[in-house]
Amino acid sequence: xxxxxSSWPRVIAHVDMDAFFAAIEVLRNPELKGKPVIVxxxxxxxxxxxxxxxxxxxxxxxxxxxxxxVSRAYKLCPEGIFVSPKGGxxxxxxxxxxxxxxxxxxxxxxxxxxxAFLDLTGSIHLYGSVEAxxxxxxxxxxxxxxxxxxxxxxxxxxxxxxxxxxxxxxGLTIVLPDQxxxxxxxxxxxxxxxxxxxxxxxxxxxxxxxxxxxxxxxxEFLDARFGxxxxxxxxxxxxxxxxxxxxxxxxxxxxxxxTFGSDQDDPEVIHGTLLYLSEKVAxxxxxQQIKGRTINLKLRFADFSTFSRSKxxxxxxxxTEDIYKICLGMLETFNLSGKKVRxxxxxxxxxxxxxxxxxxxxxxxxxxxxKLEAVLDQLQDRFGxxxxxxxxxxxxxxxxxxxxxxxx
Amino acid sequence: xxxxxxxxEFYEALQKVVSVIPQRSTISMTQNILLSAHGGQLELMxxxxxxxxxxxxxxxxxxxxxxAIPGRLxxxxxxxxxNVMLSFSADASYRAELRSDxxxxxxxxxxxxxxxxxxxxxxxxxxTLPNEVLKRLIDKSIFACSHDELRPALxxxxxxxxxxxxRTVATDGHRLATLFYRSDSLPREDFSAILSTRALNFVMxxxxxxGVTVIGFGPSHAVAHMGxxxxxxxxxxxxxxxxxxxxxxxxxxxxxxxxSTLLASVKRVSLFSNPITAQVLLRLMPNRMxxxxxxxxxxxxxxEEIECNYEGDEFVIGFNSRYLQDLLRHIDAxxxxxxxxxxxxxxLANPGDQPENEDQLMLLMPIRLENV
Numbered sequence: 063x064x065x066x067x068s069s070w071p072r073v074i075a076h077v078d079m080d081a082f083f084a085a086i087e088v089l090r091n092p093e094l095k096g097k098p099v100i101v102x103x104x105x106x107x108x109x110x111x112x113x114x115x116x117x118x119x120x121x122x123x124x125x126x127x128x129x130x131x132v133s134r135a136y137k138l139c140p141e142g143i144f145v146s147p148k149g150g151x152x153x154x155x156x157x158x159x160x161x162x163x164x165x166x167x168x169x170x171x172x173x174x175x176x177x178a179f180l181d182l183t184g185s186i187h188l189y190g191s192v193e194a195x196x197x198x199x200x201x202x203x204x205x206x207x208x209x210x211x212x213x214x215x216x217x218x219x220x221x222x223x224x225x226x227x228x229x230x231x232x233g234l235t236i237v238l239p240d241q242x243x244x245x246x247x248x249x250x251x252x253x254x255x256x257x258x259x260x261x262x263x264x265x266x267x268x269x270x271x272x273x274x275x276x277x278x279x280x281x282e283f284l285d286a287r288f289g290x291x292x293x294x295x296x297x298x299x300x301x302x303x304x305x306x307x308x309x310x311x312x313x314x315x316x317x318x319x320x321t322f323g324s325d326q327d328d329p330e331v332i333h334g335t336l337l338y339l340s341e342k343v344a345x346x347x348x349x350q351q352i353k354g355r356t357i358n359l360k361l362r363f364a365d366f367s368t369f370s371r372s373k374x375x376x377x378x379x380x381x382t383e384d385i386y387k388i389c390l391g392m393l394e395t396f397n398l399s400g401k402k403v404r405x406x407x408x409x410x411x412x413x414x415x416x417x418x419x420x421x422x423x424x425x426x427x428x429x430x431x432x433k434l435e436a437v438l439d440q441l442q443d444r445f446g447x448x449x450x451x452x453x454x455x456x457x458x459x460x461x462x463x464x465x466x467x468x469x470x
Numbered sequence: 471x472x473x474x475x476x477x478x479e480f481y482e483a484l485q486k487v488v489s490v491i492p493q494r495s496t497i498s499m500t501q502n503i504l505l506s507a508h509g510g511q512l513e514l515m516x517x518x519x520x521x522x523x524x525x526x527x528x529x530x531x532x533x534x535x536x537x538a539i540p541g542r543l544x545x546x547x548x549x550x551x552x553n554v555m556l557s558f559s560a561d562a563s564y565r566a567e568l569r570s571d572x573x574x575x576x577x578x579x580x581x582x583x584x585x586x587x588x589x590x591x592x593x594x595x596x597x598t599l600p601n602e603v604l605k606r607l608i609d610k611s612i613f614a615c616s617h618d619e620l621r622p623a624l625x626x627x628x629x630x631x632x633x634x635x636x637r638t639v640a641t642d643g644h645r646l647a648t649l650f651y652r653s654d655s656l657p658r659e660d661f662s663a664i665l666s667t668r669a670l671n672f673v674m675x676x677x678x679x680x681g682v683t684v685i686g687f688g689p690s691h692a693v694a695h696m697g698x699x700x701x702x703x704x705x706x707x708x709x710x711x712x713x714x715x716x717x718x719x720x721x722x723x724x725x726x727x728x729x730s731t732l733l734a735s736v737k738r739v740s741l742f743s744n745p746i747t748a749q750v751l752l753r754l755m756p757n758r759m760x761x762x763x764x765x766x767x768x769x770x771x772x773x774e775e776i777e778c779n780y781e782g783d784e785f786v787i788g789f790n791s792r793y794l795q796d797l798l799r800h801i802d803a804x805x806x807x808x809x810x811x812x813x814x815x816x817x818l819a820n821p822g823d824q825p826e827n828e829d830q831l832m833l834l835m836p837i838r839l840e841n842v
Contacts, residue, residue: 351747420747420790421835423716423816424621424643 073182076222080210080231082176084118087145098142105136105144112466115147162202171307181307196234218303223255242301247274254298317409318342321466325364325402338458339408340386352413353378357388360407471535473507474557481548483514483527486699488545490516490523503541504585507531517586522702536582589702591688598684601677607638608670610649615667616642623708626664645793650829663687669703721809723782729806733798735774739763740791742772750791787813788837797832
């Protein structure tokens with residue numbers, strides 16, 4: 063079996079912490095060990111409206127998984143131990159995990175608090191083999207944090223991502239360059255990183271269940287059927303993925319959402335919330351000194367049907383008033399009579415730099431680049447809240463426990 | 471080795487050299503002062519390998535000799551003594567003793583031949599400058615130096631000798647500051663060298679108000695003779711940017727304004743600017759200008775209007791207020807003249823009047839504004 067580095071064009075690892083939040087809760091309270099721990103919103107005896115952040119493996123046996131409504135988790139696993147998330151604590155553990163990962167390579171792409179891609183191509187010679195570095199990563203993470211990680215190593219990001227999930231928890235899956243196709247072929251298409259529910263449904267409709275089935279489809283057919291997504295599916299089915307690890311995906315949009323504690327049909331509440339969300343989004347844009355040209359509105363009704371509208375304007379904005387007015391205009395295109403709203407979301411995309419850039423005569427040719435980087439830098443620098451506020455948002459501003467807010 | 475010296479004289483010489491001793495270094499020898507007693511003179515030398523400082527003081531030398539002794543310790547004990555006679559002696563194994571009326575202090579020294587040598591300066595080009603001119607040449611440029619270690623040349627000040635002239639230049643790409651000085655006493659040859667800001671700060675600290683300083687430029691080091699003190703500095707061996715290229719030869723509009731009025735106004739208004747961008751806007755109108763800043767995030771806003779002498783087009787130009795304040799602080803004249811082209815072009819500034827044989831010029835890059 064070829065295990066030398068030379069047969070690896072790139073060595074890419076995907077490290078994914080096992081039931082991260084739940085595992086931390088168990089560490090902090092050993093009595094929880096072996097029990098179904100569910101980190102998420104308060105289930106309120108099955109009436110809670112938030113979602114599950116993480117479920118321990120014991121809870122997963124009951125069918126509980128992350129992003130599931132807590133009410134459903136409660137029904138599936140009423141004896142589960144429901145814990146509310148503790149961001150600060152998880153953040154500390156996350157930093158420790160990343161400190162360990164950074165000792166293996168500087169080329170790291172943080173996907174989330176508990177997940178990262180590592181380009182190990184340059185580090186592999188220090189460990190002798192791909193297996194050795196994979197084992198070393200797991201061992202060091204465990205030694206430093208007492209937490210388990212699953213690691214997938216492959217020549218590409220997308221295959222590494224699938225591999226880390228392959229033998230979870232505490233897994234180490236290595237997909238050798240000449241085994242990529244054999245590894246992918248039997249997998250259900252839903253395992254492909256980036257294939258969402260919609261594509262999955264369409265593929266199922268076509269009778270495509272495994273990657274092997276997908277690979278039988280021609281590029282032309284995929285293009286015709288899936289548009290832009292076609293090329294992606296074609297490449298993914300063949301394990302082709304040129305994306306680099308250090309390629310930070312530039313933030314493309316800023317959005318805020320609110321799920322109401324109880325479904326709403328009061329226009330005053332809806333408008334107030336819309337203004338509140340516009341204000342939040344605009345304030346975040348301004349903090350990051352960026353503006354956007356496309357305003358997005360998302361509505362989810364009581365029956366979970368979800369709609370979105372977007373409008374692109376000529377002059378980029380980061381002003382609450384502009385965003386709110388445009389959202390209000392889009393809201394009016396919905397027929398709201400007799401309908402109750404469950405969720406409202408406001409977002410801005412097509413971002414560009416807003417604030418002035420200090421010009422520099424030494425690298426005027428790099429200006430375009432620095433313009434982009436300035437946007438990125440500014441995006442990372444998030445802080446603070448506006449001191450002034452619109453009166454109309456005062457009600458929406460009260461952080462009622464039963465509302466669930468999220469930003470992206 | 472044996473000498474005696476009055477405390478005040480010894481302390482003055484120690485003070486001149488002690489600050490060159492690095493806080494920490496991998497070469498422990500650099501923690502020492504090299505004391506050399508020869509021919510009625512005591513020489514004190516310290517180095518951090520980039521900068522070497524040498525001072526001299528007269529002493530009663532009984533036995534000539536050299537020793538390297540812990541610099542800060544000697545400085546600190548002498549500092550704590552009143553002005554009494556001190557006698558210093560060292561034996562062949564470099565055990566030193568300092569005696570005073572108060573008692574004696576034993577100091578473990580080291581072999582002086584292990585101390586780094588003084589930089590050799592052959593084929594030196596020398597220039598002599600009045601201290602107040604040298605001070606101005608440094609002061610009017612050094613503030614614009616870059617801190618970017620990736621561009622070592624820009625972390626220093628360029629000394630450019632031309633036909634009976636000397637120009638100092640510093641820039642970080644955002645601003646550029648230069649002072650040109652003409653004197654028949656300067657040589658008629660072209661030559662340039664880059665001196666580190668650290669070395670120049672030592673020069674500034676040791677420069678006396680009156681008198682002259684001789685600076686010698688060798689192939690790898692420069693030396694400044696400042697009275698009884700000499701400072702050797704390693705030159706930054708890099709190519710300097712072609713700064714002439716960025717100075718626009720022609721500008722469209724001139725604006726003259728009272729230096730201290732504008733500085734005071736910018737200081738006040740910039741308190742309301744976004745702390746990250748420090749952006750202030752100048753709105754130029756016929757014979758008046760508005761200085762404004764706002765911090766969208768925290769809702770702060772400030773606006774002032776002052777008179778100026780301007781007949782050009784109306785426009786708004788943005789600056790980092792810290793850079794603008796730096797520039798204005800380095801104008802000694804009551805009036806400053808700005809030379810403008812467009813809102814997104816380099817702006818030149820110089821004092822309304824200056825000595826006939828000097829030409830001070832500063833360049834400031836604006837902040838590009840998008841929707842003003």
